[in-house]
Amino acid sequence: MEIGKLLEKKLSRDAFVFGLERAIWLKLMSGKEPYKIKDDTYLMTRALLNSVKRAYEQGISPAYKKKLSELLLGKILFRGFKSKIPHKKTYGIEPPSFVTISPTNSCNLKCVGCYAASPCAEKHFEHLDYDVFCKIIEQNKTHFGSHFVVISGGEPLLYRGKNGKTLSDILQEHNDVFFLMYTNGTLINKEVAKKFAKLGNITPAISVEGFKEETDWRRGKGAYKKILQAMENLREAKVPFGISITPTSRNIETLFSKEFIDFWFEKQGALFAWSFQYLPQGRNPDMHLIPTPEQRFKSYFETWKFVRKGYMIADFWNCGTVTRGCMAAGKPRGGYFHILWNGDIELCVFAKIKDKNPTLNNVYNLFNSGKSIVDA
Ligand code: SF4
Known part of the structure; x- marks a missing residue:
């Protein structure tokens, strides 16, 4: 399913963000960097994802929904x-x-x-x-x-x-x-x-x-x-x-x-x-x-x-x-x-x-x- 669609409804949005947070945590923790760096990176990424969630909850225009999912999450965060x-x-x-x-x-x-x-x-x-x-x-x-x-x-x-x-x-x-x-x-x-x-x-x-x-x-x-x-x-x-x-x-x-x-x-x-x-x-x-x-x-x-x-x-x-x-x-x-x-x-x-x-x-x-x- 497209990211945009997953973010649209609260239930799928929460599940998507939760899954993503876990995936990021596991990926970071499997790396060789010092724990503090990995943990801080995770916390900041989690806060960023929380901002995306809050953006949807507060209400954003259709163009923002498209760009946030396609560009910010898609092209920049995932496929960057x-x-x-x-x-x-x-x-x-x-x-x-x-x-x-x-x-x-x-x-x-x-x-x-x-x-x-x-x-x-x-x-x-x-x-x-x-x-x-x-x-x-x-x-x-x-x-x-x-x-x-x-x-x-x-x-x-x-x-x-x-x-x-x-x-x-x-x-x-x-x-x-x-x-x-x-x-x-x-x-x-x-x-x-x-x-x-x-x-x-x-x-x-x-x-x-x-x-x-x-x-x-x-x-x-x-x-x-x-x-x-x-x-x-x-x-x-x-x-x-x-x-x-x-x-x-x-x-x-x-x-x-x-x-x-x-x-x-x-x-x-x-x-x-x-x-x-x-x-x-x-x-x-x-x-x-x-x-x-x-x-x-x-x-x-x-x-x-x-x-x-x-x-x-x-x-x-x-x-x-x-x-x-x-x-x-x-x-x-x-x-x-x-x-x-x-x-x-x-x-x-x-x-x-x-x-x-x-x-x-x-x-x-x-x-x-x-x-x-x-x-x-
Ligand atoms: S660029 Fe303008 S707004 Fe920014 S710090 Fe300077 S005077 Fe203030």
Whole structure:
């Protein structure tokens, strides 16, 4: 039976997910990796499957049902390993799992410590060429066998390519790819939410910093209210979404509290949370915002406590066992690299390091010299 059909009804959905969890557990435990790595990987995968279950229970549009089963579970989770075989045969190693593209540096907010140092003046806004954007997505598919792309920014919904092309055009043109988009959420109106619901191949991770006080302090007055409205629009259109959090010394206790999880997951309907502890980079770096060692230590246990309960919270620092360490520089199996609005290719969104060879460190130069992203 097709995955989509199995997920449709509660009984078959629960049975399918239970069976899948067991199969994953047995497969992991038969491997030779240390137990902690296997157990953490199992717990995170179980939390991911729980999010899929919750997505169906909360209600998602028909297009999302199709894309979640065909793309996310089908092409990415189940058959992902098969599509990586050609790369492994040619290069002897597995390819990266995905590419992160920040197609624009423009943004409508001016967050404290913006990691991307998004310029405040329009004259400094830059957008990745639309055709180059498409070519990266295509090559991620053909060369890495990956049907998953992460979109960051700036604010991705402000992206404008040639002839005013937007992110929606990208989603439409690459409907065999599933996108995770980091967004400030303030531009997700009813129309945008409906468009997503129709396309079904994007899930927004909306940035929140805690509750109203923390979010408005960092993102600007009124941001919190707009975020709540965006989530209402997404729920109404039946679009699955999650949150993105930046633990700082000011908000880390709030972020890993039961009240926080209850509010965003249970009340607002977030299905996942991505977390990256504050790094002093971008706009006016502030060393005082870095969580203290004690706070970081405590947050490790808090993160895993919630993951054990079935909440998908992936902390790039505290969940290193799941990705087998750092994901940067296109690491085989689970790795990625980052391409910016000006075409620059860097190791990671948070490690602004690039190759010193100009032919290899910029995607425009790379493509102009007849190379592909495999050569980066
Ligand atoms: S952190 Fe994100 S939302 Fe805030 S200014 Fe920077 S790019 Fe915009």
